[in-house]
Amino acid sequence: MIITPAEPHDVATLLSFREEAAAWLRGIGSDQWSRPYPADKLLATIEANTVFMLRDGHTTAGTITLTPDAEEGLWTDEELSEPSMFINKLTVAREYAGQNIGGRLLDWAGDRAHHAGGRWLRLDAWTTNEALQRYYLAQGFAHVRTVHEGDAVNGGPRVSGWLAQREARPSAHDFTDRTPKPVRLPFAA
Template identity: 30%
Template structure:
């Protein structure tokens, strides 16, 4: 089955939040609550505002299959909590895919799209950050996608341990 990647708009925000909710439920079912916690993203005013902002700024892309959103990618400037790049870059701000489509390389296709966007803008550095706790499975996923570890960081949380993160980069 072929996917189509297109720029997303405000109408796509509920589908993207649903993908995030599904990914969180999948993580929770495996006892992996450190990455995104246990609450649905679709009920978080901050997450709704973030994804809506990605759409409003033209940074949000969705992958569709048979008319259904099965993945999402947001790209733009680096997140405030990571060390800044020393050269122009494109930053992967969000990557999520439908858990029912696991193993179909949707994430890889969306990352290929990010690479194409970077090259089209004359940018030779693509960066992403991810959760680096537990067994670092997500870090290894990005390494398999051609990224290399860059900087480690931690985001302080109220009433909990710091959120461990890893910045990864890829030269294009």
């Protein structure tokens, strides 16, 4: 499998991935990703070179967003002073479920964060999705805290505030990596 940067034409694939994941999540009783994601925001993340696609021939097996930018209001100033990369929107096509694609994408992200000089690979997960939280714990992440305060944009409770991290480290993810070399993080030694 080959990992590449996403391209603008991948927006439709990414939106369908999210719809597929949301339907599966509904089926297991989670409201995660129940709101449609704006295509223009997705395109902006692609243009910022933070979205990556895992391709198996002509099929997209998974996707991950990896950025040096933390979501506002989640991490402390002290935490933000440590070189870190943040993952979100990790999604695996249902036909690839059960093959540890998500775990290998997390390993790839940790490897990339390490090579960018990062100390931590961090994430914020859905606060009510305990199965997802257990998944990340099983992948070596440690729970930092859960942020519940209101979301300034939507005026409701924060839905994605379960914070976790693991050390950024080299990894043998076994993907053919066709992504550009990562940019060195600020504060990196």
